[in-house]
Amino acid sequence: MDLIRGLISFILHIDEHLVEIINIFGGWSYAVLFLIVFVETGVVIFPFLPGDSLLFASGAFAAVGAFHFTLLLVVFLSAAVLGDTVNYHIGKKIGTSIPPNSWLGKVINQEKMEKAEAFFNKHGGKTIVLARFMPFIRTFVPFVAGASRMNYRYFLIYNVTGAIIWVGICTTLGYLFGNIPIIKENFSSVILFIIIISVLPSIMGFIRAKLDKGAGKKR
Template sequence: MPQLIDFILHIDEHLVTIVNQFGNSTYLVLFLMIFIETGVVILPFLPGDSLLFAASALAANQAFNLNIWLLLAVFFAAAVLGDSVNYEIGKRVGLAASNNSFFGRFLDQQKLNKAEAFFNKHGGKTIAIARFMPFIRTFAPFISGGSHMNYRKFIHYNVLGGFLWVALCCTAGYFFGNIPVVQDNFSLVVLGIIGISLLPIIVTYCRGRLNRKPESL
């Protein structure tokens, strides 16, 4: 865990090492990192937002042989394919989640029934918005698959959310990542990105707690 935290906070330095070591194969490494974060439901803690930002910042620096347009394509493909695989995993194990020793910790049949009703009403919006929320973006496609959300509806918002997520994070990294004050305080920038991403979750949690208090009185 300490190594993971160090990697996230100093991802810019680690990316330089990856680029120098792997050369053109860096695109494959970055593809796999985003694909695993979005596609493997048990690994929701990988640094997706900060990775997109840092890689795009390197692409803006001519000292590194990274093409921003190729990065955009690689990240977009990884995000869409990862969520699609996650959807299929949820679809195949979702109905048996309550009997599964691992997935049963997160989902049971009652939760799946509620999730199915929720995604039928708000599913598309949830898939697109969840892209900008760490952890949530990993479980959203899994739950949508487990609740048998219509795949055409899912892929539509999957593509939309993936495009917006990659475009915004990469644009921010490309144009702001090489500003001296950002480079000198990159760890703080990464923490800021994580904090902003988690803000909607925190607000939703606080609202839920406040709404429960009157009922308990």
């Protein structure tokens, strides 16, 4: 419970924690930011680390000179692309050999793998790009893409495209608007809003799936 509270506090008060990171690590702060985004996108069991909020807050800090904006974009872009690449290869390596009784095995089984493969064959590129803006799903999609043996070259194209769009939009918005007085004074509320907007598509998809399932049972 304390860990969950700590993570929520870290995400909602990411601006305060970035100050701590900069004060402690100085120039090595870029490496810390790289590591956070890399793990959040690259390790399927760490989907709860900050993504959108970190990019936005870092962009705001770049606007006041704490980070070099171009270097920040390069760091985040590299972390996002490499993270998804590693996640893809992890899924390809162990995705089909996960013990069925494990918690991950209950989430990912052969039937879901087959459905995921069919879905990626039809909507793969769009799925990978859109997933960048969805916490949790962002971490899960490249793993499933690898486990379902999605063509790697095809995956890589949309991996890079999605990373450019995600990093570019979130970091630039922070750079342009993060230090506007009303936003700066209500930074936690802005971050919470970003999180809600990010997860809204997945929530709507879940509700739609439940409604469709319920309608199917009534027929």
